[in-house]
Amino acid sequence: MQSSTMDKAKTPTIIRELNFGEALQEAQLQTMESDKSVMVIGEGVADPKSIFRTTEGLVERFGPDRVTEMPLAENGMTGVCIGLSINGFRPILVHQRIDFALLSLDQIINNAAKLHYVFDGKVTVPLVVRMLIGRGWGQGPQHAQSLQSIFAHIPGLKVVMPTTPYDAKGMLNSAIKDNNPVMFIEHRWLYNLKGDVPKEPYLVPLDKANVVRKGRDITIATYSHMTIEAIAAAKELAKHGVEVEIIDMRCVRPIDIDPVLASVKNSGLLLVLDTGWASCGVSSEIMARTAESAFQHLKKPPKRITLPDFPAPTAKSLTDDYYPDAETIVQGVVSLVDDEQKLPSKKICEAVRRTSLRDIPNPAYVGPF
Amino acid sequence: MQSSTMDKAKTPTIIRELNFGEALQEAQLQTMESDKSVMVIGEGVADPKSIFRTTEGLVERFGPDRVTEMPLAENGMTGVCIGLSINGFRPILVHQRIDFALLSLDQIINNAAKLHYVFDGKVTVPLVVRMLIGRGWGQGPQHAQSLQSIFAHIPGLKVVMPTTPYDAKGMLNSAIKDNNPVMFIEHRWLYNLKGDVPKEPYLVPLDKANVVRKGRDITIATYSHMTIEAIAAAKELAKHGVEVEIIDMRCVRPIDIDPVLASVKNSGLLLVLDTGWASCGVSSEIMARTAESAFQHLKKPPKRITLPDFPAPTAKSLTDDYYPDAETIVQGVVSLVDDEQKLPSKKICEAVRRTSLRDIPNPAYVGPF
Amino acid sequence: MKSVDSTIDLPALYHSMLRIRRAEEAIANRYHEQQMRCPVHLCIGEEAIAVGVCASLTTPDVVYGNHRSHGHYMAKGGDLNAMIAEIYGKSTGCCGGRGGSMHLIDNTAGFAGAVPIVGGTVPLAVGAGWSFKLKEEERVAVVFFGDGCFEEGVLHEAMNFAALKKIPTIFVCENNGMSVYTPLTDRQPVRSISGIARAHGLGVYTGDGNDIFEVAHLAGEAIAQARSGGGPQFLEFKTYRWFGHVGHEFDDDLGYRPDETPQFREDRCPLKRAEAALSQNYGWQDGDFSAIEQRVKEEVEAAFQFTFDSPEPNPNTSGDHTYAE
Amino acid sequence: MKSVDSTIDLPALYHSMLRIRRAEEAIANRYHEQQMRCPVHLCIGEEAIAVGVCASLTTPDVVYGNHRSHGHYMAKGGDLNAMIAEIYGKSTGCCGGRGGSMHLIDNTAGFAGAVPIVGGTVPLAVGAGWSFKLKEEERVAVVFFGDGCFEEGVLHEAMNFAALKKIPTIFVCENNGMSVYTPLTDRQPVRSISGIARAHGLGVYTGDGNDIFEVAHLAGEAIAQARSGGGPQFLEFKTYRWFGHVGHEFDDDLGYRPDETPQFREDRCPLKRAEAALSQNYGWQDGDFSAIEQRVKEEVEAAFQFTFDSPEPNPNTSGDHTYAE
């Protein structure tokens, strides 16, 4: 699942296994070392839990002027970070949950997304907003939303959602270097996933999807944690001769639709996976673009798997079925491939069915993928 | 363009011509008369301009306790209105521009959309948020957004965008009566359009699209001001033998896709019009649903006409082409119907081309439609 | 600290505090069993504020809470069974399992709702208070929030509007000097929180939040003021959170609160102080204390038993109530 | 009112005010031609605040504005040609026509930006000030906003953070008692705006915003304080908006400001007061006044001429600068 777009390092690259969270920490640490204008600001960035350890050690290393706890004032502090970014800094603003960022959509949408434009290029807003999405353990409706499509609707923003530790580091590096506001959305259930990560800094572009698994039978367009579920499903489906092509979109604004179109051209079947709600969401956009541009290659109507159209409940018994997973994906693939001979759906579902408790990250998923 | 879903009044109904703005005013006036729990709150609702006269006369009639100017505090006042609505009132909160509502997305999305759900039905939030969208006369990027898709993404909200004076009154009546938070989004360029409006109160449902023009050749799914542009285009196209079916979606959450599917079944061609941006927007959702459910009936890839993917500029010279209109729609239809014999595109474009200045409402559109 | 106050019913307040303490402890003790599958923000050490404020409220008055609202809910008379069941995600929970610890409601008791977005309920309480004023009811609305919440702009918007319309809402700031692990000094300049409320035009009262007498006394005054048309009131109480921000344990090991020692906590224990007063001034003997302990213990145990006996919600209902009829 | 102040250069300040007045009047006079196709919020009557505050600023200091910022822009030394061209939507406008009257910028002059979302620039100015402090530069950041803006929560968030970090940002509240057509008394309780700023821990100065001496004097002090490490400062100036909220005309006919008479305006005219002082204390004669009028007139006319000679922006560029390289 290495990106083909990795900048080739000039010196021999040491590659270690890191988890997603460690990869994020390393990106920030290394960027802060090489660029004094980079700051990290947020509730908890300098506290003992350090945003699930993704900012671990930074305040000790760079001091509280560059790694700053902030008041509970999401809109104001977003504006402050925009002010910093216009004046020579590259702040990384961190929200432990994307739900809190709803308080700051005025500054993000009215200002960050538009100042470069409306001021005719005379200011730039090199701001990264790290926002965590997540689920599980009874987070409930105000702490488990997956709101990327709100941001993906807005021109002037870039919105990325990496899946692998490799992309986490490379895309965060790129986001920090980028001269635009980048919404960097992290699924917490990815934090413990392991993967190979070069020690040297490198960049992964913010506008390129990635084919993480080749396959001729059906195309899955997915991103973030759903990519991991898709891989689990695909592995099992492969045993039954169905080769799933999985495209990790990585970026939801801009959306890199070309690899999806290319894949659909071969497979003729499209299944879109989303971590969020359907209506006016990322899945809608991927389906709309595919319908616009690869219609003639589609053999059947495209399908999508999203959250059901209601808020996230809290009780485990109510959330168990709320979140789609490898099993749901298998069902989706089976319904599209529609070959009960080849694909004994019950059996495959059983094989991928989660046996551990469903409100915590799946311990069977550790990577590397 | 009368709704088939109008509640039949028992007494003979007096029908007058009103414009869209007057229809809104009448809905509020009549509802406030019959229901003491209805309040109107907003910046300007009781001032001499009375939100483009849509709240005219209300404060004189009902007093400042029920028609209340408010401080500039969008998030707080939304919360206050939620508190009122939980405690027996039916507030109508008015934002002169939807852009200001970005300050209140926390209260709208985290609270209004979720309290009924998370409290297991033990509270209801009968709140109407009237939000004006608009364009023209150099509003610029922070005052001319068309942000309905943000709201349409969120379960727990209803989001409606009427086109006609008839629907304006009937849907606002329904919105006020509804026990859920209803985002009522009004395009200012509709305010002067005239149409027949019954004097008695009546209801138009909040979840039904409306076929406003029958036609067999191509389906246009549209809403709000774009419906008017579509009608202008369709009239001209009809002269050349192309019959456009126009579906005024009216509601963007929930989306009533069935009339679109039924129409596409006949026409095989779909053109979607939007007042907003494309990415993860209402147009995406309509296309996605059509692809999911009427794929086999589509003869060609569906198309959409939306704003270009950048913020609204201010200078007239820059906005003239920013907003799609009847001419753009003709081009869209022609490209789908693709019969240069039948459809001399240049000629039809010329016929619908706007001759008056393009940054003010088209004086040629007065209704009734 | 006043140690006797004839206007308050200390035994009743002590009982209320003890109920909260023991319920929170029972949650803490059982949390490791991983059957309460939601975050819990316990209020051990802060019981006096909830209890002291609610002492002057009647059932029709409403209380709004936040992420740390077990105490607020119980002090207002919320059904303990329904709270424990909610934390366990049972169908008999006060939100039918939809909410968990961070979302609580008991309309019958006038506990109008708690949600975990910081500041989320503050303007709701102003709206509730305004509704009472408009309907000319003599009710008041109370909202509990922390020192961290005071930093949110929405609080200032709410104070401004409440003062403008003379709304009978009582803002209760539980100032425990912490937002998660971040001390007040990293988030606010050196100046008084209540000074800002006063400048907004609110009636202001500050006191020791670990002293049930002081809390009850000041809250009583503030509530009477608001109820009699005096407009919004602001209470700031200093207090101390014993456990970690979230979860069921002390977190002295993290070292972010160097002062924190068992002794430091004991010195600030609102129950200890009330107990001293009960012994000294109410003549309580060991037997009285053990009797009330027994009563509370039974009540808390019964709530857990009620919960264990309750069914899980039916997964097929998980989408119900997305929209109201 | 101090009528002589040796620390200020009254002729220069008068010139600056007159330029603003005459530019605004020229806009008003030509607005009916419908060639300025964007809303304009004119600041006639409020010139002294912009000019008096900017008098103590240097070019590297930055100023943030709001929807009513022609005066702020000009007072800070913004290019008049580029402003008029921007209002006309010309390619030579300071935003290349993208912004119009409500979006102005002139980095060269240190006018860091105006946008029309109320409160939108306030935290930006705090961020700018913080950046100066972090880089150990002696610059300050100023933000102008209205009494209506004071109601937005973001302002309180910004004040809290500025006070916490002792940021050299100067908050300038132009209190004209109006938000659009809604008077202050319908939006805020009876209490002082600056009292809240003081409670937040800011240095506070209040004065008559129609008196250039008082403004310049107080702003000079506040700016010196902020520049020398004194942290954020808050200036509240009472003033009066002559025209309607938006547009190019008086709106006495609407009747929402019953006090408003031509005499009422005259009495508060910041130019009139400065003129009196120039005659009395600087010995200005009619000839001096007409000379400066002539100079300003030429300058303003030249800006319009520059604008008329400028091309429209190329529609093909309308999507440029959506993203930075």
Ligand SMILES: Cc1ncc(C[n+]2csc(CCOP(=O)(O)OP(=O)(O)O)c2C)c(N)n1
């Ligand atoms: C808007 C928002 N921002 C951040 C959070 C995360 N959060 C939850 S509780 C909390 C601390 C709040 O501190 P305070 O208000 O003092 O209450 P305490 O926990 O001390 O009782 C934070 C930051 C949140 N829930 N909502």
Ligand SMILES: Cc1ncc(C[n+]2csc(CCOP(=O)(O)OP(=O)(O)O)c2C)c(N)n1
């Ligand atoms: C967030 C937001 N809410 C509402 C508006 C509409 N609006 C524009 S200017 C204005 C009045 C602002 O009053 P004040 O801050 O006192 O400035 P003044 O116009 O008096 O100079 C309002 C309500 C807006 N632009 N932004």
Ligand SMILES: [Mg+2]
């Ligand atoms: Mg606290």
Ligand SMILES: [Mg+2]
């Ligand atoms: Mg004002």
